[in-house]
Amino acid sequence: MGTQNQVLVLTLLASVAALGQTPAPLPHPPGYVCVRASGAVTVDGRLDDPAWAAAPWTEDFGDMASGARPEATLRTRMKMLWDDRFLYMGVDIAGPHLWAEMTKHDSPLYQENAFEFFIDPDGDNHDYYEFEINARNTTWDLFLPKPYRDGGQGLSDWEILGLQSAVHLDGTLNDPSDVDRGWTIEIAVPWFALGEQARRTVPPHAGDQWRMNFTRVESPLRVENGGYRKIDGQPSRVFSWARQYVMDIHRPETWGYVQFETAAKPFAPDPSWPARRWLKAVYDAQHEYQKSRHTWAASLADLGVAPPSDAGLTNARVQATADLFQACVQSGADDWCISQDSRIWRR
Amino acid sequence: MTRTVVAAVVLTVIVPRAAPPQPLPHPRGYVCRHTTTPPAIDGRLDDAAWRDAAWTDDFVDIEGDLRPAPALRTRVKMLWDDTYFYIGADLVEPNLWATQKEHDSVIFHENDFEFFIDPNGDNHEYYEFEMNALNTGWDLLLPRPYKDEGHAVDTWEIAGLKTAVHLDGTLNNPADVDRGWSIEMAVPWKAIGELARRPAPPRDGDQWRVNFSRVEWPIQPDGRGYRKPDGAVERNWVWTPQHVIDMHRPETWGYVQFEHQARAFVPDVSWPARRWLQAVYYAQREFRKAHGRWTDSLEDLGVTLPADDGLSDPLVETTTSLFEVSVDLKTAAGESQRLHIRQDSLIWKDN
Numbered sequence: 198m199g200t201q202n203q204v205l206v207l208t209l210l211a212s213v214a215a216l217g218q219t220p221a222p223l224p225h226p227p228g229y230v231c232v233r234a235s236g237a238v239t240v241d242g243r244l245d246d247p248a249w250a251a252a253p254w255t256e257d258f259g260d261m262a263s264g265a266r267p268e269a270t271l272r273t274r275m276k277m278l279w280d281d282r283f284l285y286m287g288v289d290i291a292g293p294h295l296w297a298e299m300t301k302h303d304s305p306l307y308q309e310n311a312f313e314f315f316i317d318p319d320g321d322n323h324d325y326y327e328f329e330i331n332a333r334n335t336t337w338d339l340f341l342p343k344p345y346r347d348g349g350q351g352l353s354d355w356e357i358l359g360l361q362s363a364v365h366l367d368g369t370l371n372d373p374s375d376v377d378r379g380w381t382i383e384i385a386v387p388w389f390a391l392g393e394q395a396r397r398t399v400p401p402h403a404g405d406q407w408r409m410n411f412t413r414v415e416s417p418l419r420v421e422n423g424g425y426r427k428i429d430g431q432p433s434r435v436f437s438w439a440r441q442y443v444m445d446i447h448r449p450e451t452w453g454y455v456q457f458e459t460a461a462k463p464f465a466p467d468p469s470w471p472a473r474r475w476l477k478a479v480y481d482a483q484h485e486y487q488k489s490r491h492t493w494a495a496s497l498a499d500l501g502v503a504p505p506s507d508a509g510l511t512n513a514r515v516q517a518t519a520d521l522f523q524a525c526v527q528s529g530a531d532d533w534c535i536s537q538d539s540r541i542w543r544r
Numbered sequence: 545m546t547r548t549v550v551a552a553v554v555l556t557v558i559v560p561r562a563a564p565p566q567p568l569p570h571p572r573g574y575v576c577r578h579t580t581t582p583p584a585i586d587g588r589l590d591d592a593a594w595r596d597a598a599w600t601d602d603f604v605d606i607e608g609d610l611r612p613a614p615a616l617r618t619r620v621k622m623l624w625d626d627t628y629f630y631i632g633a634d635l636v637e638p639n640l641w642a643t644q645k646e647h648d649s650v651i652f653h654e655n656d657f658e659f660f661i662d663p664n665g666d667n668h669e670y671y672e673f674e675m676n677a678l679n680t681g682w683d684l685l686l687p688r689p690y691k692d693e694g695h696a697v698d699t700w701e702i703a704g705l706k707t708a709v710h711l712d713g714t715l716n717n718p719a720d721v722d723r724g725w726s727i728e729m730a731v732p733w734k735a736i737g738e739l740a741r742r743p744a745p746p747r748d749g750d751q752w753r754v755n756f757s758r759v760e761w762p763i764q765p766d767g768r769g770y771r772k773p774d775g776a777v778e779r780n781w782v783w784t785p786q787h788v789i790d791m792h793r794p795e796t797w798g799y800v801q802f803e804h805q806a807r808a809f810v811p812d813v814s815w816p817a818r819r820w821l822q823a824v825y826y827a828q829r830e831f832r833k834a835h836g837r838w839t840d841s842l843e844d845l846g847v848t849l850p851a852d853d854g855l856s857d858p859l860v861e862t863t864t865s866l867f868e869v870s871v872d873l874k875t876a877a878g879e880s881q882r883l884h885i886r887q888d889s890l891i892w893k894d895n
Contacts, residue, residue: 324687324695340697342669342687350669352685354735356701390699518861518868521886525864534865544865 222507223474226439228406228454228464229255234278234285240383242334242365244276244287251461252276252287258413258436262444273312273413273436279457281400283361283385288312288411291379294418295370296425297331303338303353306331307414309427312382317408317449318395322539323349325408325449326391328357332380334364340394344447347538359387373420401457406467410452411438450477450541469543471507472528476535478502479515479524483537493517493537567850568819572784573751573799573809574600576622582630585728587679587710589621589632597621597632600783603758608785616724618758618781624802626745628706628730633657633756637724640715641763641770642677648698651675651682652759652778657727662753662794663740667889668694670753670794671736673702677725679709685739689792692888706730718765746802751812755797756783795822795891814883814893816853817873821885823847824860824869828887838862838887857882 234248258273259266272291279285296310306329307313317325327339338357343349362384368377392399401407413436417428435444439453450473456464467473482502486494494500495517504513505526512527525534525544532544575598583591603618605611616636623630641655651674652658662670672684683702688694707729713722737744746752760779763770780789784798795818801809812818827845828838839845840860849855849871857872870884882894 340700350739350741352697352700352738354700354703354738355685355697356699358699393697393699394695396695516863518863518866519859519870520884521861521863521866521868523863523865536866 222471223442223451223477225466225470226451226453227256228456228466229253229277229438230456230458230462230464231277231279231284232461233459234280238278238283238285238287238383238385240285240361240363240385242363242381242383244289244381244383248278249276249287252278254289255411255438258411258438259440261412261435261437261441261446264440267434267436271415271434271436275411275438277455279400281388283387284391286314286382286384286386286411288382288384289379290381290413292368292415293376293378294373294425295332295366295368295377295380296416296418297333297335297370299331299335300333302336304335306335306337307433308416309414310416311414313412313414313446314384314386315410315412315446315449315452316391317452318391318399319397320406320408320449321396321541322449324394324396326355326357326394327351328360328384328386330362330364330382330384332364332366332370334362336360336362341447343538343540344449346445346447357386357390359389361385371424373423373425403457403459404462404465406454406456406465408449408452409438409455410441410446410449412436412446450474450539469528469531469533471505471510472526472531472533473541475505475507475510475513475526476524476533476541477539480535480537480539483515483522483524492519493522495522567816567853568787568796568822570811570815571796571798572601573801573811574598574622574754575801575803575807575809576624576629577806578802578804579623579625579630582625582628582730583623583632583728585706585708585730587708587726587728589634589726589728593623593630594621594632597623599634600756603756603781603783604785606757606780606782606786606789606791608787610787614758614760614779614781616760616781618756620756620783622800624745626733628732629736629745631659631727631729631731631756633727635724635726635758637713638721639718639763639770640677640711640713640722640725641761642680642715643769644676644680645678647680648682649680651680654759654772655761655763656759658757658759658791659729659731660755660757660791660794660797661731661736662797663736663744664742665751665753665794665891666741667794667891669739669741671702672696672791673705673729673731675707675709675727675729677709677711677715679707681705681707686792688888688890689794691790691792702731702735704732704735716769718770748803748805749801749807749810751799751801751810753794753797754783754800755786755791757781757791795819795889813875813877813879814873814881816850817855817871817881817883818891820847820850820853820855820871821869821883821891822889825885825887825889828867828869837864838867840867 236248254274275288311329313329323343329337340352340355388399415434417431418425515524579593599619621632658674668688674682685697685700733744758781854874859870873881
């Protein structure tokens with residue numbers, strides 16, 4: 198998704214941090230247990246392969262910022278499976294108005310109606326993948342060395358070699374004279390492509406968790422001359438699996454967790470989550486601080502951020518140079534850090 | 545692609561309290577002229593446009609003066625228009641050899657020609673392309689160098705790239721002596737502009753950091769063609785020397801200056817600051833290897849400020865995992881700049 202969609206909304210979180218109060222902690226993002234496919238998945242857009250029966254649906258997507266569920270006619274949910282070669286996604290998108298114009302690969306599909314996936318394999322907020330698809334099976338693949346907010350630029354000439362995708366339309370495309378039911382999508386993403394910047398094993402080990410989010414963009418439409426036209430100046434609605442809390446998908450820290458398993462297992466919450474959310478709050482506070490003082494704070498006291506209240510988080514600290522900072526916090530035996538470009542790592 | 549640094553040279557072995565390193569000479573420069581008559585990409589540099597383009601200096605060993613000059617001549621010409629950056633290369637070669645036919649193969653395992661481009665000279669987000677005498681190509685994008693924990697993006701594809709090879713001799717045939725091969729490439733600005741962080745096509749006077757490399761293996765005839773003997777070590781011949789056997793140090797690449805009109809090459813006024821910052825960067829890495837931490841002391845690093853380079857006010861700042869080194873540069877024209885380098889070799893200038 199382009200920078201246009203990065204609406205600069207001051208989050209409650211950032212504003213509160215700037216005022217020197219303790220921000221409300223973000224809840225743990227949703228998790229999904231992705232089991233191995235028991236058989237072949239034919240990528241034809243129909244989720245009728247027997248293997249899909251073993252895959253649970255995600256929860257219904259909600260508004261990306263507020264989390265509110267839309268009307269039933271705009272329900273979105275999905276399933277995932279994996280095998281040695283591919284990560285499979287099956288998506289079910291309800292919609293009364295099937296609309297897609299763009300047919301050229303690597304077009305900005307989010308400007309119309311689209312489904313999108315975002316994958317940060319190692320959860321460091323950097324080196325992540327984005328993919329968009331519309332109801333004509335037109336696709337756009339992007340690689341982000343780092344988020345736009347941190348000076349990153351999307352790499353559109355990155356190509357997911359060997360990706361398979363298909364859509365099935367339950368209705369009529371670009372035809373306002375009837376009410377459609379929706380569309381379904383099947384996508385097979387080769388581990389080869391996802392592994393290149395993963396900095397971890399592909400296909401994953403059982404129990405590995407990858408950070409992902411999925412969005413559905415729904416543009417405001419009007420009917421003109423028997424066709425759909427996008428209403429200019431009116432924002433699109435964006436629904437996501439994991440809530441982002443702001444209208445900005447390019448915040449990998451709030452994406453969900455996909456846990457890979459060979460058999461059904463419960464989802465295991467990320468034990469580093471309290472450290473991660475505290476570090477992100479420090480990152481937000483530092484960027485607020487920098488806006489007014491043009492320098493990074495060299496201590497938590499200067500920053501006005503309280504040490505983490507979570508049990509188990511200790512040794513919180515901040516260090517800065519003229520252009521760089523790092524904040525770290527100990528979580529059990531692990532020391533987690535974040536730097537000025539939002540990269541998060543375990544020391 | 546990554547290549548192990550096998551030679552330790554004066555420049556990289558900067559141990560604390562040792563004598564200051566020899567300052568790196570300014571890399572080679574080339575003035576690349578705009579053309580209104582684009583060359584046909586057929587591998588032959590016989591188009592009218594090429595006549596107006598100067599040859600680069602002959603390639604040298606990747607380690608520069610530390611090694612003998614290459615036995616086989618290699619030269620390049622460059623041109624540009626609003627759509628493409630054109631590269632023409634001429635490689636003298638008595639034994640034309642190439643067997644790899646699959647795109648994105650590890651081309652440098654055989655004889656090849658390579659380009660490296662860092663549009664804005666910040667050492668990060670650069671492009672690499674390798675090709676052989678069968679016109680098989682490998683395009684790569686490096687978010688940052690391997691030494692800075694970068695991973696190549698092999699699934700980056702230069703959309704719209706045109707390449708061609710002309711063989712002056714017989715491929716994979718040891719029975720005769722070949723004369724060489726020539727290459728033409730048209731690299732779309734759109735592709736190399738995506739992470740350029742500056743205009744592409746460039747403005748007149750803009751300089752992009754570029755190097756070219758030729759990998760040459762000692763090969764032997766065998767029954768069907770040539771083969772690489774076991775344990776063979778390749779030669780790396782380059783346009784402007786890297787001073788170590790490592791292409792993935794963009795700081796030593798050459799300067800290609802884009803112009804519509806004939807103009808003289810203008811050396812980079814920030815070069816004294818850049819080479820000093822790089823020296824501190826490598827000294828920090830050596831210090832960390834020995835002591836397990838960064839230091840904010842130039843004395844610890846054994847680095848001093850040269851007396852006559854226009855540099856002043858050095859500052860080294862560290863955190864546990866990061867460092868930043870800064871220095872003021874006063875140019876001959878009296879302009880002041882402050883440049884910085886950090887632990888991952890990113891280099892930048894204050895606006």
